[in-house]
Amino acid sequence: MTATLIDGKAFAARLRQGIAGQVDAMRARGITPGLAVVLVGEDPASQVYVRAKGKQTREVGMTSFEHRLPADTSERDLLALIGRLNDDPAVNGILVQLPLPEHMDEAAIINAVDPAKDVDGFHILNVGLLATGQKAMVPCTPLGCLMMLRDHLGDLSGRRAVVVGRSNIVGKPMAQLLLRDSATVTIAHSRTQDLPSLCREADILVAAVGRPGFVKGDWIKPGATVIDVGINRTPDGLVGDVDFEAARAVAGAITPVPGGVGPMTIACLLANTLTATARKNDLPDPEGLTP
Numbered sequence: 001m002t003a004t005l006i007d008g009k010a011f012a013a014r015l016r017q018g019i020a021g022q023v024d025a026m027r028a029r030g031i032t033p034g035l036a037v038v039l040v041g042e043d044p045a046s047q048v049y050v051r052a053k054g055k056q057t058r059e060v061g062m063t064s065f066e067h068r069l070p071a072d073t074s075e076r077d078l079l080a081l082i083g084r085l086n087d088d089p090a091v092n093g094i095l096v097q098l099p100l101p102e103h104m105d106e107a108a109i110i111n112a113v114d115p116a117k118d119v120d121g122f123h124i125l126n127v128g129l130l131a132t133g134q135k136a137m138v139p140c141t142p143l144g145c146l147m148m149l150r151d152h153l154g155d156l157s158g159r160r161a162v163v164v165g166r167s168n169i170v171g172k173p174m175a176q177l178l179l180r181d182s183a184t185v186t187i188a189h190s191r192t193q194d195l196p197s198l199c200r201e202a203d204i205l206v207a208a209v210g211r212p213g214f215v216k217g218d219w220i221k222p223g224a225t226v227i228d229v230g231i232n233r234t235p236d237g238l239v240g241d242v243d244f245e246a247a248r249a250v251a252g253a254i255t256p257v258p259g260g261v262g263p264m265t266i267a268c269l270l271a272n273t274l275t276a277t278a279r280k281n282d283l284p285d286p287e288g289l290t291p
Ligand SMILES: NC(=O)C1=CN([C@@H]2O[C@H](COP(=O)(O)OP(=O)(O)OC[C@H]3O[C@@H](n4cnc5c(N)ncnc54)[C@H](OP(=O)(O)O)[C@@H]3O)[C@@H](O)[C@H]2O)C=CC1
Pocket: 141, 164, 165, 166, 167, 168, 169, 170, 171, 188, 189, 190, 191, 192, 195, 208, 209, 210, 211, 229, 230, 231, 232, 261, 262, 265
């Protein structure tokens, strides 16, 4: 038996279609959602993402604002731009592309974004709201993973989940979302002992490590659902954090790289922009786009 492929690319396309319909309905009432993306520096991978985000923002009928700043921009100038975007009524969502250049205080920048416009869900207020089960802006990558898991598995309650990676942008919020859905969650990291045995207990295995093919086929419980968040550029092309060919022979279902989590991340960014716009205008949260 080989694993079912969870087609994130197709899932994301359906999600965007639903979002486009809701944007049309908002525009009929005179509201056009706007997303501002800020890119500091010339990192080639970041430029690819920012271009894809701008294109898809326009395709669903939202306004895209793009700000490209040189790598040597001062923190003060970046904070001033964020201040202007916070005050701009045409901007409903703000994303500052990470990583930022070395000389910037990443936390200070993230926490300068108006939490109501923080479509990345990285602001400490949103982190705290998520952790305490209150209405938050939820980080896009974990939100996309959750949508695929629910779609494939239905109810997640009582399932054993292992999240490999504890970053603020993927691992930790992923664990929070799984916990909210009543999974039994373990977070693993570089100091975890006997990671292969731990992974073998997982009904749901999420890999967010940043090392090509790190999770081996024999770490996977037969029939498990495997979500591969990793994006690694290698001489053989773009690969995930899971040894895909070995894993698909054991797993019940798996997300491919490319075409899995990545496209869902961008679709969820648009979903969060729609949610932020709805909340700003005292409209109910859009159906199916919040956890
Ligand atoms: N598809 C998408 O939309 C997105 C993909 N990504 C990709 O996901 C991956 C992870 O991203 P991100 O969370 O930002 O990465 P970070 O580098 O911030 O975090 C990596 C995590 O992996 C852990 N780790 C590293 N080595 C090991 C090891 N040998 N054993 C166990 N754990 C280990 C680290 O542990 P420790 O904390 O102990 O150092 C850390 O918690 C990357 O490939 C990134 O490109 C990221 C965001 C979005």
